Amino acid sequence: MPEGTYLYAVARDVLSQCPDGVADLPVRTISGGPGLVAYVSTVPLDRFGEQPLRRSLEDMDWVAETARAHHRVVDAVAAATATAPVRLVTVYDGDGPVRDLLDRRGQDFLRVLDHVTGRREWGVKAYAVASADGADGQDEPAAATPHAGRPGTAYLQRRRANLRGREQIRRQALQRADHIHRALSALSVAGCRHRAQDPSLSGRHDWMLLNGAYLVDDKREDEFAELARDLGGDGVELRVTGPWAPYSFTVMETR
Amino acid sequence: MSPVERPSRRIVADPDTVERDLTRLVLTVVELVRQLVERQCVRRMEQGDLTDDQIETLGVTLMRLEEAMGDLCDRFGLTPQDLNLDLGPLGTLLPTND
Known part of the structure; x- marks a missing residue:
């Protein structure tokens, strides 16, 4: 054979x-x-x-x-x-x-x-989690609508507020992810962002804002873990995985 | 309906489930168009190039369509999440209500 x-x-x-x-x-x-x-x-x-x-x-x-x-x-x-x-x-x-x-x-x-x-790879995933103050509570109370007797107009106004709210939340979340990535990269030898994982593979349905990999000096691992802890909260959950073999920083064409 | 877990965005042409799966596909496309029209209406409303009566008419139409979608989903045992499309880097078509 x-x-x-x-x-x-x-x-x-x-x-x-x-x-x-x-x-x-x-x-x-x-x-x-x-x-x-x-x-x-x-x-x-x-x-x-x-x-x-x-x-x-x-x-x-x-x-x-x-x-x-x-x-x-x-x-x-x-x-x-x-x-x-x-x-x-x-x-x-x-x-x-x-x-x-x-x-x-x-x-x-x-x-x-x-x-x-002397360095190892750490993965950091950031998820948007519903914050306690109900960030998606865009539905205005029906009584407050100034369009009584015009249900279609009231409907579109509601949709508008909803879409705007979503867009704003999305933008803020993306800025937050950029900030987290920059802060973690500053403490690392190298950092890179991978595509967000498919929820059907990861089994987690929260929106993944960041799927980062960081090559960290062994001496700075504690510092890195601490920073990752501090960067989370306020609607964003950070999950640190590793240490990994440095997959993200060693890929070279072997052909 | 099959109790077997399977990837939610895959259409399976299984004889037992083909009706429901095809319905889901069709409703997904209709929902996509409805969402696009709705966004376009909101945009034009913000730009102020619709009269109050036009806004009201469009709003009522879209609202009824939404209700009709809800009824159809109920009848075929589908949830709004079944009609969600993953648009890759653009996110999902509908907000994920987690």
């Missing part, structure tokens, strides 16, 4: 132990380039070739399981040493192309690894 080489991450050190990888396959290392180590698994191409993958990637259960295994390996390596994770399901035609990659892009990998050494 033809086999391929699945690449998880690149680092400078070899771990003595590593959890199993995708499809419960063992993980091994390939050394090469300027002192680099690639963490890989040998995978059967009848499941990890281009055609089978195209089908499998539409199967959410398969993707979830594969992603979990991928992250398990990356997290284990990242917990021990500076790591450049590679995108999910990056499969090469054997070990040769991986060695070639380490040679060819060795300096790029070293630069990325230097950038993340």
